[in-house]
Amino acid sequence: MVVLSQPAALDHCSLIKTCKPTGVFTGIPVIDLKDGEAKTLIVKACEEFGFFKLVNHGVPIELMTRLEAEALRFFNLPQSEKDKAGPPTPFGYGNKRIGLNGDVGWIEYLLLNNNPLTSLNTPEIFRYAVKEYMEAVKRLAIEVLEVMGDGLKIEPRNALSGLIRDEKSDSCFRLNHYPPCPELQALSGRNLIGFGEHTDPQIISILRSNNTSGLQICLRDRTWVSVPPDQTSFFINVGDALQVLSNGRLRSVRHRVLAGSMKSRVSMIYFGGPPVNQKIVPIPSLMAKGEERLYKEFTWWEYKNSASKSRLGDNRLGLFENKTQ
């Protein structure tokens, strides 16, 4: 990866890193939620990739397209109007800056808490589209975690899903807009980084994007591959908290988004997190006899607090590893 060296037309994005595009990956597990094998396949995908594509998920496509249209209506407003919904500290509109510690990307976004009706000063029609979508995707997150719980043979079966179902669940939601950057062609085939590489801190993330590519995941052998877009499916990420709850058996996936030169990308992501006071420790029924805990005990609040002081690409779990073995 290199930092852009100033072709005149690109001055306005000269702090944003670039990288070479990579191959399209055809090996992403595709899981049909209603298939009897789903529980086994979900566990396998989360062990191997920390990532999979979910089809036959039961969320009406109309909910996705309605929210996408509303999001675009917002992102197409004049900059001064959008700025009124910012800055994202922690919730609201953000432009290029991500987090509080100097990360930037070719992106604008809205970060929302669990309660979109009150957390945003936007038109009612927009807030209702977010609310309905979030409710549907939260139900889906619960279902996926229940099926995963079955596959892992967790006792009780709802040990994972209950963390999201809890009314105090600290979940959040993000609408991302990666505008096209036509000047990119001047970069001889390189891409601008839209959202730099990172893992998600929560338990599970449920992503839906329009039909524009850009999402990449990092495989176990550390190669980056592009995920072909599919606007009718969801892409599911294992987050850091789930890695700890499973004592490292399920892996949080490093991922990033590259911006394109011609097409704008819109994504919507639900981040399912536990209640703030929840202790994040391996679920006992997932531990083999005598198995050592890979991480120190911490609460979700402690982890979030530590994450907010980190840079996007940091290995946030590193601080919590048990190095005693």
Ligand code: GA4
């Ligand atoms: C990554 C996952 C979610 O988008 C997010 C991000 C958060 C932010 O945008 O404020 C963080 C990032 C994310 C992890 C490290 C910190 C916090 C930006 C950043 C540099 C909303 C989240 O929960 O963690």
